[in-house]
Amino acid sequence: MDIPLKQTCxxxxxVGLGAKMSPFAxxxxxxxxxxxxxxxxxxxxxxxVFDVSHMGEVFVSGPDAESFVNYIFTNxxxxxxxxxxxxxxxxxxxxxxxDDLLVYKEFEPxxxxxxxNASNIDKxxxxxREQAEAFDVKIDDQSExxxxxxxxxxxxxxxxxxxxxxxxxxxxxxxxxxDFERDGGRVIVSRTGYTGEDGFEIYAAPAFxxxxxxxxxxxxxxxxxxxxxxxxxxxxGLPLYGDELTADISPVMAGLGMFCKLDKPxxxxxxxxxxxxxxxVPQKLVGIELQDKAxxxxxxxxxxxDGIEVGVVTTGYHSISLExxxxxxxxxxxxTALGTPLFVRIRKRVFPGVVVKKRFYQTKYKK
Amino acid sequence: xxxxxxxxxxxxxxxxxRVDGNVAIIGVSDFAQAEMGDITYVDMPDVDxxxxxxxxxxxxxxxxxxxxLISPVSGRVVARNDELEDKPELINEDAYEAWIIKVEMSDxxxxxxxxxxxxxxxxxx
Numbered sequence: 087m088d089i090p091l092k093q094t095c096x097x098x099x100x101v102g103l104g105a106k107m108s109p110f111a112x113x114x115x116x117x118x119x120x121x122x123x124x125x126x127x128x129x130x131x132x133x134x135v136f137d138v139s140h141m142g143e144v145f146v147s148g149p150d151a152e153s154f155v156n157y158i159f160t161n162x163x164x165x166x167x168x169x170x171x172x173x174x175x176x177x178x179x180x181x182x183x184x185d186d187l188l189v190y191k192e193f194e195p196x197x198x199x200x201x202x203n204a205s206n207i208d209k210x211x212x213x214x215r216e217q218a219e220a221f222d223v224k225i226d227d228q229s230e231x232x233x234x235x236x237x238x239x240x241x242x243x244x245x246x247x248x249x250x251x252x253x254x255x256x257x258x259x260x261x262x263x264x265d266f267e268r269d270g271g272r273v274i275v276s277r278t279g280y281t282g283e284d285g286f287e288i289y290a291a292p293a294f295x296x297x298x299x300x301x302x303x304x305x306x307x308x309x310x311x312x313x314x315x316x317x318x319x320x321x322x323g324l325p326l327y328g329d330e331l332t333a334d335i336s337p338v339m340a341g342l343g344m345f346c347k348l349d350k351p352x353x354x355x356x357x358x359x360x361x362x363x364x365x366x367v368p369q370k371l372v373g374i375e376l377q378d379k380a381x382x383x384x385x386x387x388x389x390x391x392d393g394i395e396v397g398v399v400t401t402g403y404h405s406i407s408l409e410x411x412x413x414x415x416x417x418x419x420x421x422t423a424l425g426t427p428l429f430v431r432i433r434k435r436v437f438p439g440v441v442v443k444k445r446f447y448q449t450k451y452k453k
Numbered sequence: 454x455x456x457x458x459x460x461x462x463x464x465x466x467x468x469x470x471r472v473d474g475n476v477a478i479i480g481v482s483d484f485a486q487a488e489m490g491d492i493t494y495v496d497m498p499d500v501d502x503x504x505x506x507x508x509x510x511x512x513x514x515x516x517x518x519x520x521x522l523i524s525p526v527s528g529r530v531v532a533r534n535d536e537l538e539d540k541p542e543l544i545n546e547d548a549y550e551a552w553i554i555k556v557e558m559s560d561x562x563x564x565x566x567x568x569x570x571x572x573x574x575x576x577x578x
Contacts, residue, residue, distance in 0.1 A: 106490075122516040123491050313517055379494045381514040403516065404493045433496070433512060433521070 094139035095233040095292030111204035113140045116311040126317050126406045128308035129281050133239035135302045136310050142207035143232045144200040148223035151196040160346040166191040171261045174345045177355025181336040185210050203327045233295030238285030249305040260451050282322025282449040323445030329400045338362040340371045370422045373444040374413050378437045382413040382430040389429045396421050412446050455484035458549040463573035466523040477526045477556045483548040484577035489515040492544050495537040502530045506563045526563045528556040
């Protein structure tokens with residue numbers, strides 16, 4: 087099977103910058119430019135920009151839009167003010183995860199924007215349409231029409247003000263957005279991200295996104311690839327669909343129960359989550375800190391001291407900001423309390439570690 | 454285009470060997486370090502460990518991936534480059550200077566299976 091890779095609206099600019107490119111979610115995406123460590127540090131200490139145009143933008147509207155989104159989404163959108171954003175999941179009836187996503191409550195009543203993972207756009211849209219039969223809603227997948235960049239880091243606000251001409255950025259609160267009109271088209275600026283730092287995501291037509299990218303490059307903002315996107319989100323304790331959330335990993339197992347409002351009248355997967363909460367789950371996601379510099383990678387076994395396997399690593403790195411070997415692992419629930427000694431088998435050797443909080447890095451969101 | 458040092462022998466898995474009498478000094482090629490990116494950890498055997506040709510003797514870790522180190526020869530480890538414990542980036546800086554282990558060879562005939570610089574240039578583009 088040889089499906090040609092899609093390209094984002096910034097593809098030629100990445101190639102021009104000498105990025106190392108690699109397939110991701112059907113797109114030919116930049117993995118790194120100057121190097122993962124350099125880019126990671128730029129986001130932690132200054133500002134970097136990511137091309138995230140591959141992400142999906144699905145617009146839901148219509149008389150039943152609120153009740154429909156609330157039915158397919160674990161978080162409760164009813165109290166949302168226009169211009170606010172909520173994180174949560176779409177679940178299967180058995181509690182497994184379809185996707186994790188952001189819901190933007192638009193300024194126009196009964197309009198919502200769902201921002202979903204690139205790898206799940208087709209699956210999500212099929213799922214949404216299937217669930218929508220009894221609802222009077224319009225589901226409009228505009229993923230191909232929108233470019234998106236994420237400007238992340240302590241100097242992100244300055245970059246939006248001084249380089250991109252968005253002085254209003256200072257007034258946008260965390261997990262809120264504003265609409266702008268530029269070049270005759272709609273631009274959405276939200277104070278969101280996937281790095282553990284302050285930052286913004288900008289959604290617009292490809293031509294405007296290209297202009298923004300160029301201005302950021304001219305202003306010295308570091309281009310950042312998917313390589314450091316993963317190291318940054320990992321340190322900040324954020325899950326990646328496919329690793330920490332899957333059709334087999336529910337939000338309760340992943341420790342994301344706070345984004346599932348079981349006091350809502352109904353949503354798909356609610357009964358399953360209630361049962362998981364009352365009966366307990368067989369496995370839970372934990373953080374593990376190793377004493378050694380060896381790197382735990384996805385798929386490596388997690389063991390007890392006597393060699394009994396009790397889990398598996400889902401993501402692991404030698405953390406760039408914390409300079410420790412850390413991982414997320416899905417582990418039998420009996421061994422998930424903070425401070426529990428666990429061991430990770432790395433090639434031929436076993437390295438001792440301890441269960442720690444998944445948010446390894448103290449996030450610096452602007453609340 | 455990666456650098457290929459003359460006078461060394463190379464394996465298909467991108468290790469190099471500098472022969473010093475009965476001792477094989479082993480590292481990885483410039484091509485290998487460039488493919489890996491920033492190297493963050495070198496997993497090395499201990500002195501006196503036995504290594505076997507074609508089998509792994511450790512690994513390089515970068516931020517994103519790990520890559521096994523395959524021994525080009527068989528024998529006993531007589532030295533390891535402990536400087537790499539704190540400075541794994543030395544491999545990125547000069548892959549031919551930053552040797553990893555020295556092996557007292559049990560069968561020098563195994564060297565015949567390795568490539569010279571010209572032959573290695575064909576696979577490390």
